[in-house]
Amino acid sequence: MIDFKKIIENQNINDFDDSSQVEIIGKLLDSSIDESDSKKLEVAFEIIDKINLDKYSKANITNLYYNMSNGYSYKRMLKSNEQNSSWAFLLNEYSSEILYLRKTISSEGFNEVPDERKSQVYTNLGNNFSFIGRFVEAQECWGKAQEIIPFFPMAVGNMGFGLYHYGALLIDEYDRAIFWKFSHRLMRQALAFPEYMEGQAQSGFEDLVKLIESSLTSEFLEAPLLLNDFNLGEDLKLKKYRKWVLEKRLYLNSFNDIGSFTNACQDTIVLGPLKISIKSPPNEISLFNQIKQEYCSARYSFYIYDSNLDKHYSDKDLVLLNTLESFNYSYHFEQLKNAFRVSYSVLDKIAYFLNLYLNLEIPLNRVNFKNLWYSKDRELRPFFVDSKNWALRGLFWLSKDIYDRDEEFQTVLDPEAKELAKVRNFIEHKQLNIKSDLLIEFDLYCSENDFAYTIGVEDLKNKTLKTLKLVRAAILYLVHSVNFEESKKDHLAKDAVRIELMRKK
Numbered sequence: 001m002i003d004f005k006k007i008i009e010n011q012n013i014n015d016f017d018d019s020s021q022v023e024i025i026g027k028l029l030d031s032s033i034d035e036s037d038s039k040k041l042e043v044a045f046e047i048i049d050k051i052n053l054d055k056y057s058k059a060n061i062t063n064l065y066y067n068m069s070n071g072y073s074y075k076r077m078l079k080s081n082e083q084n085s086s087w088a089f090l091l092n093e094y095s096s097e098i099l100y101l102r103k104t105i106s107s108e109g110f111n112e113v114p115d116e117r118k119s120q121v122y123t124n125l126g127n128n129f130s131f132i133g134r135f136v137e138a139q140e141c142w143g144k145a146q147e148i149i150p151f152f153p154m155a156v157g158n159m160g161f162g163l164y165h166y167g168a169l170l171i172d173e174y175d176r177a178i179f180w181k182f183s184h185r186l187m188r189q190a191l192a193f194p195e196y197m198e199g200q201a202q203s204g205f206e207d208l209v210k211l212i213e214s215s216l217t218s219e220f221l222e223a224p225l226l227l228n229d230f231n232l233g234e235d236l237k238l239k240k241y242r243k244w245v246l247e248k249r250l251y252l253n254s255f256n257d258i259g260s261f262t263n264a265c266q267d268t269i270v271l272g273p274l275k276i277s278i279k280s281p282p283n284e285i286s287l288f289n290q291i292k293q294e295y296c297s298a299r300y301s302f303y304i305y306d307s308n309l310d311k312h313y314s315d316k317d318l319v320l321l322n323t324l325e326s327f328n329y330s331y332h333f334e335q336l337k338n339a340f341r342v343s344y345s346v347l348d349k350i351a352y353f354l355n356l357y358l359n360l361e362i363p364l365n366r367v368n369f370k371n372l373w374y375s376k377d378r379e380l381r382p383f384f385v386d387s388k389n390w391a392l393r394g395l396f397w398l399s400k401d402i403y404d405r406d407e408e409f410q411t412v413l414d415p416e417a418k419e420l421a422k423v424r425n426f427i428e429h430k431q432l433n434i435k436s437d438l439l440i441e442f443d444l445y446c447s448e449n450d451f452a453y454t455i456g457v458e459d460l461k462n463k464t465l466k467t468l469k470l471v472r473a474a475i476l477y478l479v480h481s482v483n484f485e486e487s488k489k490d491h492l493a494k495d496a497v498r499i500e501l502m503r504k505k
Helices: 004-010 018-034 038-049 058-082 091-106 115-131 135-148 153-167 173-191 201-215 218-222 236-248 283-307 331-357 390-401 417-429 437-442 457-486
Strands: 431-435 452-456
Touching: 004 018, 004 038, 018 038, 018 058, 038 058, 058 091, 058 115, 091 115, 115 135, 115 153, 135 153, 135 390, 135 457, 153 173, 153 201, 173 201, 173 218, 201 218, 236 283, 283 331, 283 457, 331 390, 331 417, 331 431, 331 457, 390 457, 417 431, 417 452, 417 457, 431 457, 452 457
Parallel strands: 431 452
Antiparallel strands: none
């Protein structure tokens, strides 16, 4: 029998095997929150600091990361009554909790743990994302939890809970009602399994179900969902492209976050009524148009690569020397690199937009998506400290997925952030070599140096899709951020300008 009192006194578990160590740490962390004992929590983390992961199996590393994410969650809970609700609210705990959930998912042993644990991890990550304003990505996390275990109750319920708050941001009343209809249906499905409800989830879902039922008629809530009445067209190429975008959930359309419904088959997200000075050019409008256009063009470049690997006619007369390195050179691979490069660059344009729109007065040569939020002394800018703008907070937290050489890696929420930044740097300024994943381990020359970096085909493809999804979410957060700020202004004034959707023929 494990003597926890002795373990706490000695702060040492080296005499146990790795499986027992993970179990002990999990129990210490759980008991610390059950007993509201912050000292026991600190002891658990001190023990974790002394662990030698080299002796751990892949699965136990995964389980340790999961326990650590829970530990940071417990730290946050124990501190919550002592903190305010500013943007800096429990920053370290949320950052660490999200980081270790993602490290759990990206760890080599993730596929070895039980499916229930996998779904729990994705559900917890979705819950965290939703709270910090990354509600678009939260929906994807809850969806992944259900791909592993269909109708996983906590994932289903939280997806519905998130859709309610997401829908509340929508300007159009009918769109909002559709989101709430989905929300109502999902939470009712989850509530059918009360034995799987955790914490205060059941009461929270029940209260929100009642709120929706007081806002929408029972006839509307029970009516069939009709979201596939948009005609994809007769052009087979266009139809194929539209289906591809829907399935990847890459349309700039909030309905695409609910599912691959044809009604989401347009990039319809636009800024709402925008109050700007009539004496100045509509810089915000034209910059946002450019942001949308660049994202959609990057998306199509990725589609070109993903849908057609046949030799392009522009390659037919191209003569290249054989260096025996088995690198892939073609028009289609350049489209893949272009999709990554352009989509990544959109983030800085979003920073320029916010600097202009919010009058942050940051010198233009110093504006980027990572430093936008902070003053010279690395303190959060006054505008953001007391903001109640949920979507803007989501953009702030999304910026923590971007690696900056001036910051420690630990401040980044995505374990892959440094790698993404490296890929972008080599595409923009140096030489990124694309090679078959099977041949990566057999490079004739060193695969990485100051001049060139080699990456596998599937690896670059996955990173490009990930970047496109990140940028899509950022654009949606931007729109909802602006709409929230505009809702506080007087739009009856003569200088109010309403933005209309510009359709291309």
